[in-house]
Amino acid sequence: MPERPRVAIKTLGCKLNQYESEQIREDFEALGFESVDFSDEAEVYVINSCTVTHRTDRDARRLSRQARRRSPGSMIIVTGCYAELQPEVLEDLGVVDLVAPNDRKGELARAAAEWLGQQGIACEQVDQPEDAHRLVRRFPENTRAFVKVQTGCDANCAYCTIRHARGPSRSVPPEIAIEQAKMLAENGHPEIVLVGIHLGVYGNDLEEPGLNLDELVRRMCAVDTIRRLRLSSIEPMEISDALIEMVAEGGRALRPAPDAPCSGKLCRHLHIPMQSGCDATLQRMRRPYTSREYADLVRRIAAREGRICIGSDVLAGFPGETEEEFDETIALVESLPLAYLHAFTYSERPGTAAAEMAGQVDPEIRKQRTNALRALSRKKSECFAAAHFGQELEVVVETRADRAGWLNGIADNYLRVRLEGPESLCGELVAVQVIGREGTDVIGRLI
Secondary structure, eight states: OOOSSSSEEOOSSSSSHHHHHHHHHHHHTTTTOOOOOOTTTOSSSEEOOSSSSHHHHHHHHHHHHHHHHOOTEEEEEEEEEEHOHHHHHHHTOOOOSSEEOOOGGGGHHHHHHHHHHHHHOOOOOOOOOOSSSSSOOTTTTTTSSEOEEEOOOOHHHHTOHHHHHOOOOOOHHHHHHHHHHHHHTTOOOSEEEESSSSSSGTTTSSSSSOOSSSHHHHHHHTTTOOOEEEEOOGGGOOOHHHHHHHHHHTTOOSSSSSOOOOOOOOOOOEEEOBBBBBBHHHHHHHOOOHHHHHHHHHHHHHHHHHTOEEEEEEESSTTTOOOOHHHHOOOOOOSSSEEEEEEEOOOTTSSSSSGGGOOOOHHHHHHHHHHHHHHHHHHHHHHHHHHHTTTTHHHHHEEOSSSSSEEEEEEEEEEEEEEEGGGTTTTEEEEEEEEEEEETTTEEOOO
């Protein structure tokens, strides 16, 4: 036995899950556990699951079996959205010791300590204050840090189970969200990413007048120690003119001096899900906008500031999607100033309206359409990268690239940047001039 019990955590799915996995990790470490990689031997394995597709469901089951084979005497815990919606499937595997819904994630460390105690393995008994929000001190594996500001969803999209898995929309009080962002910034994270299931409705359930996502962003940007702020996905009908203006003004007035003031903190990046470019498909999906409304929004953003990175989600093979309807999506994507797509293959989800619809698309056709969207996404990304030759960017240096002496980073407008420099720059914000392109990445030179 090691000196301290070990916990291995595997996260599937969204950025919100990643944030909550860090909460779980810190809960375990507060009880004396040592965090190890999921591929290592451990006394406890935690799988924070997702249920967006059949693949993520399968991954949770596969990882549970792998953990049991690796450490036959360990405790296997599965939590997250798959555990919320289909606990009986996980229990029937015969390898999972605890299936925990989303609202019990804060109890996992204590439950594991009690389980190990019954096996004769003692854990430290640390008195932890009751804290519903459980602030995270750091993201040890990430340069950028995520801050959960909202969870749950009140929408009723025909293909999605998240509103059942996460419940209604709930916003984190602004003082808690700001305290969390400030803590992570002060612990060395140069970029904070605000995440939520339905980020654009932030504040609707809180009593403070005038509190919305725009106001939260303003308050975050006023915190001196927060150096850069990025937004995760926002629904198209929830992007205000004020938010567009703040994003557009987020470009830095870069200077050679490392302590030069910035003209703004909010990254020039908006991820705006489209799902389909065909109105008939959008209507079946129960999406609350038309393809024209979506197109007008994207073009208006690009007209305000052409260097804003606009990304999108597109779902291929939704029930009833004909070749003509899919061609409408391709045509719309081609016509818009989008920088990239996240292309997803439609997957039937139990309990959704879409799963009961007629006209289910052949799985092979779904796959072909997804591949076509991904090829188009690469073309869009290459064009966006090429348009930045000679420009200056602010880059968070994240990791060392494979080639000797080269670093990887991400610009405020979401471009992936490769540059030469010392490894001591990892975790820093640097000014870079674009001098070339390699695929969808740009090559930068330190200013």
